[in-house]
Amino acid sequence: MKPSGQKIYLASKSPRRRELLRQIGVDFELLMLREDSVRGPDVSEIPHPDEPSEQYVERVTREKAVCARQIMLWRRLPVRPVLTADTTVTIDGRILGKPADVTEAVSMLQLLSGRTHQVLTSVAIHHDDQTWQTTQRSDVTFAKIPDRIIESYCTLQEPYDKAGGYAVQGQAAIFIQNIAGSYSGIMGLPLFETAQLLQQAGIRIL
Incomplete structure (x- = not known):
């Protein structure tokens, strides 16, 4: 039986990350960052010029973690560990974010068609x-x-809130010939690595 006081904050609007945390029995409460407001997003997801994809995804994840903790303190919420994550798709050194429209979604999938690309997910606590x-x-x-x-x-809703313009757990599964790595990581939260981080932070899983 897990001890009390093991709840964390999840600073992500992704329903996939919520499902994945529930899958491994993590008790969490949502702590949302602003993405669209008059003042702009709490954390910008625009890559810096010539920023390598791994450096980009790690930086954005760290910034989300620091920002979420500040929000927790400003709101005088119970102090708990904060988990953040960011996922990016990269090919030929190019970072593919979430497509803004049909034209961009089509272009991304044409670029990925018949080729191997990389999905990077960074997780921070x-x-x-x-x-x-x-x-x-x-x-x-x-x-x-x-x-x-x-x-x-691209007439479906599925591509438009996903990095790279596709959902591995959705109908885009019919496009995928091979995966080398973490299926849950491609969804947005690599469970093995996340469990290790939680344990380092003192959160028991089982």
Whole structure:
């Protein structure tokens, strides 16, 4: 039986991350960061010029963790560990974020079609002025996708809140020939690595 006081804050709006944390029995409460407001997002997800993809995803994740902890303190919420994560898709050194429209989604999938790309998910836990962080990389190989299939897929809602314009756990699964790495990491939260971080931060899983 887990001891009391083991709840954490999850600073993410992603329903996939919530499902994955529940899968491993982590008790959490949502602590949302602003993404769209008059003052702009709490944490910008715009890459710096010439910023390598791994450096980018780690920086954004750390900034989210620091910001979420500040929000917790400003709101005088119970002090708990804060978990943040960020996922990016990269190919040829190019960072693919979430497509803004159909044209961008189609373009991204045409770029990924018939090739292997990388999915990087960085996870951070911030607690008591300490930060534990890890980044997991998976290689994903797409079959060659006919343009008519790409265009049909992009009429769905599925591509538009996902880095790279696809959801591994959705209909895009029919595009994927091979995965080397972490399926849950591609979804947005690598469970093995996340469990290790939680234990380092003093949070028992089982």
